[in-house]
Amino acid sequence: MLHDRLAEYRALDVADDLARELRTREVPAADLRSLARRLLENGTRRNAVALGIVMLGIAGDHRDRELLLLLGSLEDLTLYAAVALANSQPDRDAAVYELAQRVDGWGRIHAVERLAGTQNPEIKNWLLRTGFRNRILNEYLAHLAATTGDLHSALLAPDVDAELLDSTADLLAALTGWGGPAQDIRHYPDALPVLARFAELLHEAPPTLRIVCAVGSFPQQLKRAAPKADWEPTRISAVIDQYSALLERPDWRELVMAELLDPVDDFALNQALRSSEAVGFDAYPHALAHLRKGVLSVYAWQWVAKRTPDHEVAGLARLTQEQLPLDEMASGPLSRNQSRSLWQPEDHILSVVLARLDHRSGDVGAPLLRAGIRGRTVRLRNVAIRKLAEVFGPDLPADVREWVGAAAVAEPDDVVRAELVKLLERATLDFEQ
Incomplete structure (x- = not known):
């Protein structure tokens, strides 16, 4: 039985070879589509269904869109569905975009990677605001979003809204965390003009904790990246000075202090702790006070444990016993x-x-x-x-x-x-x- 034979193979290992072989043999599209649909609609084994999706990507058409979207919503099958949608649908980018919005994690990464170079304005805007986010690492998609989404042009618009400022902070934080799994700030042609423009916009906008948290690492990360990137020394120095000046602003420091004193939730506390040293605020006593109140944020405990002097570790151990x-x-x-x-x-x-x-x-x-x-x-x-x-x-x-x-x-x-x-x-x- 074909279904059981296909199930014996690891789909990822044979998908490309299967697609090439089917194209070489010129199997009648109607017959191949019918077979693929049967595998997708009745299959019970992941590898068999995945290879059925590969077949449907070769012989399918607009009638198969909803089935591919449905199965592609399962993260194990998203990669195969994204490729099949791109190969079989007349509105290629729109179909993959719809799938990308339905998934997260590796599914989001696989789908968004198939949107590289799109000229669809709606998709480009989505990439900058939401599309690069995933539960694995934003670094996987940050470079693609910034380039395909044309972040530079978006920031030059006359009215840049608060949502785009917040998402840009996260996007640039992912790019400046260089050395990750994908291209980063060193490979981004618009890096310096984008960073300079973003700093200008932040100078005029009220700070948010998300922005302060992201920007806090920029001066240090850019100094580290500079020797590895093709940047003019005077230009990168000017950009670093822009962000250093922002981090010295009293309103940025006051925002972090306020969040540390009364965070709305653990996530806000974590962001305030991440930002505290960048804005020159000693957060250790406040963090310790939150732990004594019963906060079980892993990041907050890590932050405190890392900064606890050796001679005070016994006190940290006693606090742990209590909490x-x-x-x-x-x-x-x-x-x-x-x-x-x-x-x-x-x-x-x-x-x-x-x-x-x-x-x-x-x-x-x-x-x-x-x-x-x-x-x-x-x-x-x-x-x-x-x-x-x-x-x-x-x-x-x-x-x-x-x-x-x-x-x-x-x-x-x-x-x-x-x-x-x-x-x-x-x-x-x-x-x-």
Whole structure:
């Protein structure tokens, strides 16, 4: 049966070869379209359906648009559907654009990549405001959006609205985070005029936290990128000066201060923390106060943990004991497969704090380590095991050996259990000697 044979292949590996072979053999379009439709409408295996989409991209027409859009909304099939829509639909860009709006993540990336070079004004505007955003990394689509969307011309318009300013901040932040997975600010021909024009617009506009957060990294990132880019030194220096001046403005600093004192949500708190050092504001006491109030933002805990002096790590460990439900988190280990999707913010926070423990943290860090090696996820248990050796050395106290032994007995993962046993054996050997 063809469906089952196709299902045996990895679609991504054979899709291009299949398309070339079908074109070479000149299979009647009506017959191929009929076969492809049957695979799409009745298929039960991903690879078979994906290769059916490839066939429909060769033999399909406007009648197949809705079926391709429907199946393309499934992220595993978006790439195949985007190519098929581009190959089979008379309004190629409009069809792919409709699909791109339905998906996120890798689906959005695959679809938007097929819109490179479009001249459709609606699509170009969408790329600049929304289309580059995806839950993977904005860096994947930032360069495409800025070039295809003609960001420079958009910013030269007489009335640039607040939405475009905010999206431009995110777009340029992605571009200036160079060294990522796609072309960046160094490969953008309009980089300096766009950056200069954007700074001019920001000088006249009221600041938003999104803009301050994005712009905060521009001077440093542009200085790093300059030696790798073909920019005139005087021009890039002028642009850096523009952004440095913006970051020194009192209203920008006051905005960050206000958000730190009373953030509307965790996202606003995170953005304010990201922006604080750029505007010259010491946010550490305020961030610590939010953690004491029960904020469980992973970024906020990471931010505080990174900036906590070594001599104050014990205080951070005590705060962690107060704020995290350690007994619940140590309710019992799960296997690797069971725990793969259970990584919660609390697990991440505990792992962040565990990373700061050292040989001076024994007594105060012990409850955190005990919760860690009895945690739900293999990832957390591994972090705790590594830290146990660092905090206590080979000479584990008797009570620690006791709960490490209990954890080894309960551990369902062979690799993790072996590490616990190894830890115990080293401790016992040292104790006996």
